[in-house]
Amino acid sequence: MEYKQLVAFIKKEFRHILRDPRTMLILLGMPIIQIILFGFAISNDVKNTSIAVLDPGQSVTAQRIIKRLDASEYFNVTYILSHPKEMTPLFQEGKIQMALLFNDRFDDRLFHTGDASIQLLTDASDPNQASMVAKYATTIIASCQQELVKELRIPMQIIPEIHMLYNPTMKSAYNFVPGVMGMILILICAMMTSIAIVREKEMGTMEVLLSSPLKPSYVIFSKVIPYFALSVFNLVTILLLSIFALEVPVSGSLFWLTMLSLLFIGVALSLGILISTLVRTQVAAILISGMVLMIPVMLLSGMIFPIENMPLILQYLSNIVPAKWYIRAVKLFMIQGASAKYAIKEFAVLSVMLVVLIFISLKKFKDRL
Amino acid sequence: MKIKVSHLTKAYGTTDALQDISFQVPDGQIFGIIGPDGAGKTTLFRILATLLLPNSGTATIAGFDTIKDYKKIRNIIGYMPGRFSLYQDLSVIENLELFATAYHSNIRENYHLIKDIYQQIEPFNDRMAGKLSGGMKQKLALCCALIHKPEVLFLDEPTTGVDAVSRKEFWEMLRKLKDQGITILVSTPYMDEASLCDCIALIQNGTFLHIDTPGKIIDSFPKRLYAIEGDQRTQNLQQLRNNPYIDSVYLYGDRMHLTFKEDPDPHLPEVVLVTPSVEDCFIWLMKKDSYE
Numbered sequence: 001m002e003y004k005q006l007v008a009f010i011k012k013e014f015r016h017i018l019r020d021p022r023t024m025l026i027l028l029g030m031p032i033i034q035i036i037l038f039g040f041a042i043s044n045d046v047k048n049t050s051i052a053v054l055d056p057g058q059s060v061t062a063q064r065i066i067k068r069l070d071a072s073e074y075f076n077v078t079y080i081l082s083h084p085k086e087m088t089p090l091f092q093e094g095k096i097q098m099a100l101l102f103n104d105r106f107d108d109r110l111f112h113t114g115d116a117s118i119q120l121l122t123d124a125s126d127p128n129q130a131s132m133v134a135k136y137a138t139t140i141i142a143s144c145q146q147e148l149v150k151e152l153r154i155p156m157q158i159i160p161e162i163h164m165l166y167n168p169t170m171k172s173a174y175n176f177v178p179g180v181m182g183m184i185l186i187l188i189c190a191m192m193t194s195i196a197i198v199r200e201k202e203m204g205t206m207e208v209l210l211s212s213p214l215k216p217s218y219v220i221f222s223k224v225i226p227y228f229a230l231s232v233f234n235l236v237t238i239l240l241l242s243i244f245a246l247e248v249p250v251s252g253s254l255f256w257l258t259m260l261s262l263l264f265i266g267v268a269l270s271l272g273i274l275i276s277t278l279v280r281t282q283v284a285a286i287l288i289s290g291m292v293l294m295i296p297v298m299l300l301s302g303m304i305f306p307i308e309n310m311p312l313i314l315q316y317l318s319n320i321v322p323a324k325w326y327i328r329a330v331k332l333f334m335i336q337g338a339s340a341k342y343a344i345k346e347f348a349v350l351s352v353m354l355v356v357l358i359f360i361s362l363k364k365f366k367d368r369l
Numbered sequence: 370m371k372i373k374v375s376h377l378t379k380a381y382g383t384t385d386a387l388q389d390i391s392f393q394v395p396d397g398q399i400f401g402i403i404g405p406d407g408a409g410k411t412t413l414f415r416i417l418a419t420l421l422l423p424n425s426g427t428a429t430i431a432g433f434d435t436i437k438d439y440k441k442i443r444n445i446i447g448y449m450p451g452r453f454s455l456y457q458d459l460s461v462i463e464n465l466e467l468f469a470t471a472y473h474s475n476i477r478e479n480y481h482l483i484k485d486i487y488q489q490i491e492p493f494n495d496r497m498a499g500k501l502s503g504g505m506k507q508k509l510a511l512c513c514a515l516i517h518k519p520e521v522l523f524l525d526e527p528t529t530g531v532d533a534v535s536r537k538e539f540w541e542m543l544r545k546l547k548d549q550g551i552t553i554l555v556s557t558p559y560m561d562e563a564s565l566c567d568c569i570a571l572i573q574n575g576t577f578l579h580i581d582t583p584g585k586i587i588d589s590f591p592k593r594l595y596a597i598e599g600d601q602r603t604q605n606l607q608q609l610r611n612n613p614y615i616d617s618v619y620l621y622g623d624r625m626h627l628t629f630k631e632d633p634d635p636h637l638p639e640v641v642l643v644t645p646s647v648e649d650c651f652i653w654l655m656k657k658d659s660y661e
Contacts, residue, residue, distance in 0.1 A: 005471065015459060016459075203454065204454035205454050207415075207420060207454055208449075208455075208468070208513075211418045211446065212468070212471040213440070213443045368419065368422065369421055
């Protein structure tokens with residue numbers, strides 16, 4: 001009998017979701033759009049990047065490298081500098097994304113000592129773009145070097161010294177995939193669950209449910225299940241897109257990545273329930289989810305701004321953001337290929353958060369109005 | 370006694386929603402709570418449906434205390450809130466099935482109970498509840514509140530916003546349910562529905578002004594009531610209020626009702642003697658209440 005109630009209410013919840021195609025489209029389409037936006041529009045487009053060069057010596061090899069860069073489809077040499085000072089305003093106005101600085105005795109150094117360096121300065125306020133630009137430039141320089149070695153038959157080395165301006169602790173180019181995962185899961189689980197519960201309060205149906213013998217825990221549980229299913233579906237979409245479309249490798253254990261994500265989904269769902277016990281209207285639920293969850297997830301989780309660069313207070317504050325721990329562990333598994341034992345701390349923190357949140361929200365959930 | 374309420378008080382902040390309410394409803398009666406919006410009807414229903422806790426006083430439903438034994442009460446009551454509170458995006462049959470399951474019941478088990486009402490909405494079984502007309506919605510809500518054969522039925526303003534024909538039908542159904550032994554507590558702002566109850570309580574500003582059968586309430590009207598028919602009412606009303614013979618005068622439908630201090634004013638020939646209604650009694654009691 002009890003089991004039948006639960007099934008009936010889970011079915012009802014699925015009907016609510018399925019009969020609102022607009023919301024469902026957003027829920028299922030959002031991860032795809034975000035991954036594609038972050039993945040293609042923002043990080044991979046290195047074509048026709050404007051660069052500035054400073055070559056005071058006008059040496060043969062340096063000019064050769066500059067021509068090669070200009071000839072490639074990736075770069076346009078738009079400014080020839082005569083002094084390093086001219087570089088700063090160009091960066092700040094966004095006219096160039098990289099500057100190449102050659103030593104005035106570049107050829108001398110190269111042919112006599114066997115190695116010479118080029119400074120590559122990139123605008124790393126967009127870290128993904130900056131690292132990509134630097135990587136392309138380095139590759140072109142390296143191929144120039146190989147040609148020179150072949151032609152001249154003397155051992156030499158051109159060392160590109162990469163400087164990331166404005167953002168010295170460069171993050172990985174695949175930084176955003178774990179970030180998007182954290183954000184989407186928080187959004188769907190916490191926001192949608194809280195809205196779904198609060199809607200019952202707003203519509204007055206909660207009043208009828210509470211006056212019936214139905215257990216309040218069933219009300220919650222039947223709300224959670226469909227959103228859990230949606231989240232798992234989204235998780236699969238994100239992972240498939242990342243692996244096959246963006247070619248982000250899952251170098252660590254897929255099993256532990258999944259376990260970690262399920263744990264995080266649990267944390268997010270219980271956060272949603274907690275929010276629903278605190279507010280009475282759907283608008284308030286959206287505002288609280290937006291202010292208390294979304295903004296910290298974006299700002300304090302390391303998704304956009306590196307946590308290491310923040311003031312100490314914000315660094316401490318970031319510890320209570322579940323997404324920070326999740327994103328950190330996802331990076332370990334996906335990009336660094338670490339084994340589960342390196343993520344024990346993240347697992348532990350998320351587990352404690354889950355237990356505490358479930359305890360508080362069940363305690364706070366009233367079985368009266 | 371199916372419902373026993375004694376000295377119930379409830380305040381929201383500093384405003385008193387209910388003050389010292391006491392009444393009893395015997396088994397199988399229709400008890401009406403009549404009063405204007407904001408009088409405290411919904412608060413009273415919510416306390417009895419175990420959804421709100423009173424500040425003081427006690428209430429029992431079928432012997433169960435609304436505070437201590439609220440879980441037992443939830444098995445034996447049916448509650449229909451004032452606002453339409455079913456799932457608008459579920460169909461008629463889906464709503465009915467869902468609420469049956471919530472009460473560990475099913476549609477077949479108590480079909481006889483809802484048959485008369487349900488047959489009228491059955492043609493729209495697959496229509497979403499949100500797309501039903503006002504009267505249909507109320508019928509569906511009543512079905513949902515009845516599907517588990519409750520011992521006590523709480524109906525908070527079930528006929529508000531419903532057309533006259535549907536209202537009449539609705540009350541006929543309530544009579545039938547009463548015949549099945551279900552105790553019904555119903556609230557309404559419509560005075561004409563009061564005479565259809567076995568017993569009524571007039572509520573105003575959180576207090577019961579009077580509890581009695583509709584007949585006795587009408588009998589207790591202390592004066593002779595007269596009526597004036599005519600079209601120039603609005604201009605006349607102010608004039609009549611200043612008339613030294615007249616005790617009270619107010620609009621009643623398309624005429625005016627008035628009581629005199631002693632004998633009727635001989636200069637008003639068109640005055641006729643009428644039987645007071647529950648509404649007249651309510652107006653009288655409200656006036657008396659405000660003097661005290």
